[in-house]
Amino acid sequence: xxxxxSLRDFDLFSLFNMIKIQGKNGTLVLSQGQEFVKVFFENGExxxxxxxxxxxxxxxxxxxxxxGRLTGEELLAMVQVQRQTLKRMGTLLLESGKVQASDLQxxxxxxxxxILHRTFRWVEGDYRFDSFLPPDLDREHFVPIPVDxxxxxxxxxxxxxxxxxRRLPAMDLPxxxxxxxxxxxxxxxxxxxxxxxxxxxxxxxxxxxxHEQEMVLSYFDHPQAIKDxxxxxxxxxxxxxxxxxxxxxxxxLEPISGEAxxxxxxxxxxxxxxxxxxxxxxxxxxxxxxxxxILPLALYVPHQRGSMNLGLASLAPVDVxxxxxxxxRMRQAWALRMAAPKxxxxxxxxxxxxxxxxxxxxxxxxQLPDPMIPVPAAAPQPSPRLKR
Numbered sequence: 001x002x003x004x005x006s007l008r009d010f011d012l013f014s015l016f017n018m019i020k021i022q023g024k025n026g027t028l029v030l031s032q033g034q035e036f037v038k039v040f041f042e043n044g045e046x047x048x049x050x051x052x053x054x055x056x057x058x059x060x061x062x063x064x065x066x067x068g069r070l071t072g073e074e075l076l077a078m079v080q081v082q083r084q085t086l087k088r089m090g091t092l093l094l095e096s097g098k099v100q101a102s103d104l105q106x107x108x109x110x111x112x113x114x115i116l117h118r119t120f121r122w123v124e125g126d127y128r129f130d131s132f133l134p135p136d137l138d139r140e141h142f143v144p145i146p147v148d149x150x151x152x153x154x155x156x157x158x159x160x161x162x163x164x165x166r167r168l169p170a171m172d173l174p175x176x177x178x179x180x181x182x183x184x185x186x187x188x189x190x191x192x193x194x195x196x197x198x199x200x201x202x203x204x205x206x207x208x209x210x211h212e213q214e215m216v217l218s219y220f221d222h223p224q225a226i227k228d229x230x231x232x233x234x235x236x237x238x239x240x241x242x243x244x245x246x247x248x249x250x251x252x253l254e255p256i257s258g259e260a261x262x263x264x265x266x267x268x269x270x271x272x273x274x275x276x277x278x279x280x281x282x283x284x285x286x287x288x289x290x291x292x293x294i295l296p297l298a299l300y301v302p303h304q305r306g307s308m309n310l311g312l313a314s315l316a317p318v319d320v321x322x323x324x325x326x327x328x329r330m331r332q333a334w335a336l337r338m339a340a341p342k343x344x345x346x347x348x349x350x351x352x353x354x355x356x357x358x359x360x361x362x363x364x365x366x367q368l369p370d371p372m373i374p375v376p377a378a379a380p381q382p383s384p385r386l387k388r
Contacts, residue, residue, distance in 0.1 A: 004128040012120055013151060015127060020044040020147035027132055032125035037115060040133055045144040048137045049112035060089050063110050068234060069103040090141060104141045112145060113153065117236065120154035121161065157238050164238060167245035168226060174256040175244070176223035181252035186214045216243040223256040330361075337362040 007015075012030075019028065023044040030037040040048035061078065064070040070093070078092055085092070090108075093099045099107075169175075186209070209217070212235060219229050226244055233240040247253040336345025337360055344360030 007125045029128045063107040171227040174223045175253045176256045178254045333362045
């Protein structure tokens, strides 16, 4: 028996907690408008998550790029291979040796938690729980997620998100580095240059920023909107937005007047080589359509007896007169006489397209005496007298 209802009456925290305590197995379907999220449970733990509107940044390959386990160019090449082989992206990445099984597990975990944390911000919606699990779950690479882990992080996001949202401008407002930020030497840049020079790593802290803030600031190599940074950041949406708010308040980021140039990231925004070509009708389409109308008219066979096309003429109706046999003719005559006793069914037969060739041979029974009426007895005749 399915469990269903509204999230206004039974919130997600209570719903997930109930499934965990009872150790349920099944699929929880959450819906809000046109968006559907499916969460798969086994023994009260999350073993999969899917959405019909998974954003590009939550897809497996893009998540690996965000985690730094794969480059954008490598992902584009794997997408081409996937379209040719129709294999799963995770299987192709493992077969190619570009990622390890642990990298794939981290990406699946990040994708599932990103979907779940966004879903926990729903104010309203509907839910339905069925004791059914799809057979094609990736149990090999998806490590079960304890419900408590999701609930604790979702509670933190719900508590902190309103304050972070208040500190941020519009998500589509382009931001860029301020002159002060452009003159700032980031520790992550020094670490990379030190490693390349063979001098090892340098201790953090000289820039006055945390490693997370420096990483988010490095994403603004060009003026970009906050929503674009969220798509490429390796951190959660809340942590990325919190770092952007801190950088704005520190004067390291500032709004850019005018429209910022679009930064092309094919593995996030799509690529012209990977986009299917738009369908255009062939030059032969309309001639073929016209031929489809003209050909039946040219081959039309009239209902007359003669036709130039003898093959199609054989399929045309022919004027045939069906003459019934003797017993059948007699049964029809009786039926016509019973239906119309006065004229023997002559008018009826004509209306039915079977006119009578001659007068109906069945007599009109209405002209005969009624056999149910008794015939009066004849008066007795006087007996003749004998002559003497």
